[in-house]
Amino acid sequence: MKKNSKKHILLLSASGVLLICLISIYLSRNALLRSIVDKRTSHIEQTHGLRIHYDNLEMNGLNEIILEGLSVVPEQRDTLLTLTSTRVKLNFWKLLSRKIKIRYVAADGITLAFTKRDSVANYDFLFRKKLEYLTRTSPQTAPQTNYAERINKILNLCYGFMPENGQLNNVCITERKNNNFVSLTLPSFIIKENHFQSVITIQEDSLAQHWIANGELHQHYNSLKATLYSSDSLKVSIPYLTRRYGAKITFDTLSYSLTKEIGSSKQVYLKGKARVNGLDVFHKALSPEIIHLDRGQLCYEMNINGHSFELDSTTIVDFNKLQFHPYLRVEKEKGNWHFTAAVNKSWFPADDLFSSLPKGLFSNLEGIKTSGELAYHFLLDIDFAQLDSLKLESELKEKDFHIISYGATSLSKMSDEFIYTAYENGVPVRTFPIGPSCKHFTPLDSISPILRMSVMQSEDGAFFYHRGFLPDALREALIYDLQVKRFARGGSTITMQLVKNVFLNRNKNFARKLEEALIVWLIENERLTSKERMYEVYLNIVEWGPLVYGIQEASAYYFKKRPSQLTTEESIFLASIIPKPKHFRSSFAEGGQLKENMEGYYKLIAKRLAQQGVISEIEADSIRPDIQVTGDARNSLAGEKPESSSPTAEEQ
Template sequence: MKKLIIIPMSSVALLILLYVLFNLYIQYYLLPQKWNEVKSKALEQDINIETDSFKYHFPNKVIFQKMSVNWKDKLLYISDKSTVLLKSTAVDSIVIPMADISYRHGSTHLQMRAALIFKNKDKPELQVTTLNTKHIINMEYDKAKRSIHARGNIEDFIFPKADITLVKSLYDIKVSDIDLSSSIKANWAVDLNSLQIRYPLIANDIIETEDLKLSGPVHISYNNNYQINDITINNMSLILNDLKSQIDVRYKEGNLLLKATIPETKIQTIIDSIPEAIAGSIKQMKVEGDFKWSGSYNIPLNNISKMTVQSNPIVKDFRVLKIPDNIDVFKLNNSFTYDISSSSTKHHLSIPAYKDVSMEWMDKVSEHTRKQNQYWRDYAQKKASSKPQVIDKMISKTGIDDEYKFVRLEEMSEWIPKAVLTGEDGDFFFHNGINWLTLKQALEKNMEEGEVQLGASTITMQLIKNLFLTQERTISRKLQEAFLVYLVELQAGILKERILELYLNVVEFGPDIHGIYQASHHFFNKDPKDITIGEAVYLTSILPAPSSYYSIYESGQISSSWFKHMKYYFLVMLQRQRITQEQYDKAIEKPPLFYKDLDK
């Protein structure tokens, strides 16, 4: 089973730290601790060590302590139980003028040339330069102070086993109070400047930030085979530009526990601190208000389904002052234009302003009481009275598509919204745009499978993606989506019925088939108000992949296997009391017929 590799941006510094600690443990601690016990002698011939991934070559001018180099479980370690062929020339220092190291993993090939100099027994220096990338390390070790100071620059460095490229960074790493007696203990501080990283899982563009700082105590314990048992990082400070947070990390016996807090911070400071590749157009917003957050994630890596998540956000006095036109969710109650692009055509649609839906319709579809529906209308009216200034207004050069027809909720069959709610977002009227239960289930499934197989998008999230964002499957797009959903549901005064109405009028049902009016006529040659339960369920069933499922229509009829799939929708509608038993019995008798079947 594949495992999903997710490395947040802050982990870049942690990976560098662990890399440094591991190499220093071998090269700086085990050698100097026996400085006065073992005479240094020169090698008579080259040493070559080679495995599937690593290849080490030490020229014959290299001067070592008495030792042997062994390989076990892909980990290099040093012992003095056996010897290599040595001359008897003693020296007062350990020098490695040049060591060539080659690492391969898949398409990644890293070649490094190292110069290691022990000028005295307490303060060795290491310089490593990669031959096929621009990567320089200057490192000092102070045995008396038990400290390490590494600094340098990295360019075009590819992390093994993850599609991550460290495009460019200046870094400064300080590790103090090092204790390697039985485990790795140290206090550490990492400062990354002018960081540029390419990580397609997070964003398609290069992620750039001026300053990323991490610091805190780390404790790593391992067994006799150097397999990690426990990693603890308490009170780790993470500072991204001006955004401060504190993180606790604990890994033990396959269980990962993460705790994090963000102290009360100006929301504008948070927006300004997040890299543009992650924030997108949100970066241009001007806002007021404060944000505070604490959360914990307990993740059994061998049983993701038992993962527990706690999140406690607190937002105070939030208000949007300025917003770019391309993400202006506040306009959704008004008339606006919207561009739909397909592989062959581009349509410029005119969307009319919102008109109140009758309470009788809401009683049939929303599953709320009349009192609850009225409460949300009053809340939306209050929020809608405050609108931000729109900046960077866009002007479309495409003429309005006269063939496009916008359909009001009350002008379509009630089975259309009932079926769509059943298939796409069963609790649409009961959440604020994000269904945390389905989100947790999707995260568990995707982590177990090692890839994105299950989505957790609500109707509001899908609408935001269709109207304001791209279709890219990245973490940054999901973060932008979540923020805009928050604005729609809780700040802009957009009612649920307006969100549902807009979604049904812009969602794709097939190649160049957008909106319920076009879908109803294309598949069944009917106005939306005449669509039956079976026809509404078919249209809902193809929404997860409308272009792929268009082949069902091209085949001329709904197959028995697809109708079996549709019967699940009918059953859920019955269980949710969206249809009666009599309506259910009739619906499962036979599949609906496509329009072209009737034409034959």
């Protein structure tokens, strides 16, 4: 009995001590909370150069925190953040396991202001820390980023801080640069049983918009659904983009959903859907006109592990009437990126493609009607550690394909005489007919065979045998561009150059390359213009010098001759001018003679002419870069310093 009594006494004593400790912690919880917060804020202040102040911080019970009068001010900068008051209820059991899960939040008077005056911003401390870290850490010693871990932490933080219930009042986020500003105001953001709704007012300088956002968020299921649309009759217009990037994006409705799952090997799987209706996009780098998309939807499945992101091929893209499954993988190993993209679209109605092209992006093809079926295969594999291993495959197949009617432009216009306009920087500089009615027009059979073959061997030796594209040339050009980190080579065939000049001369942007590829495929696949006529047009419109267009003008400008009278040396010289017509003087040394470094080019073209049987091997061995400029070009060469011999990317 005595032993049991002692045990009971000890137990009661331990319980009493524990109870006293708990009571002490409970009574001193506010002082303990402020101590922890002050220690943390002090570290943040010293690290980032901030002043963080609050009027009151206390706990109500065991799981509710009250904060009042918070302000964050960067040193010698404008105030970044102010908060009038907030009450936050946390999940007590999650808190014991060092996890934050907010059950309820009520906040009032949140103001977040990003300001920049000239080159001084109140948010530059965010980038300063990153730059300081990069200067202290070499690529070899920098830790490898675990993408799955980072994404999981960010999403857990977002889900953890989004409560099932709550209300935010008077929230204002502003971005101001000198005299321009954008503000986003939420008078009331209500969350009730995982569902949220809010009216959002956007003020950009003197223009105002009113949006409505609603949706639902479930912490337990790691899921989010949201919809955004305008409460006015106008479209939603994304602010800031016009001022910062010269772009404009508007839409009727945007819907988005996201669900996160964790795999057995700690991979993160993201699934969801993004849908947009009535999308309009404008940027001069894309197209000179507004690009319109009636309906677009992405049902995605993304797999993220420690060193890669992968858009699974089960992903579905709906693009007006078109649907396809893209595959994308981005991986980083030992500091080097590996990029893979693929699309395989089996047989589908051809008109689904052409009727789905966004208005404003393919102006020449708008309204075109087609029949038959198409299938498409695309693969791009770039390992930046081994650029020579780059793979590029692109093939559009057809079955019983026909053009029923042209759209905005007749794609067969080159078959007959047509009016050609030459442009420079989007401005028309010359307009003339390509046909017998033009005094400078030269039929193909009136042009020296050596000149015809010299240009072809310089620009596109397989012109008469391919269907408008040379995949190997495009692949080699892409490898070279990646190596020199600029657009130095284009890999264009004669057909591609011709389509660019005849149909797309005014538009120098990304969309032009896509439209160019489609027009080339249509012309070559449907034989809309014969190869002979295309080459004839090419030689009559190509630029051979500043405002010198066509072989007849070029022959006279340089040699006072007709195109049929050109020698082999003169023909090879004219072929060398095409990639750099405005810089032809760079081929000459002082005194009007061709530079010695032209000899390699002459030998190469002469060898190819001999292989084609246009000249003999003996003649080819005797070819040297020796010409006499007798036309008006001689005046341009006299006394002028040669220009750089490097053609621009656009001239390529």
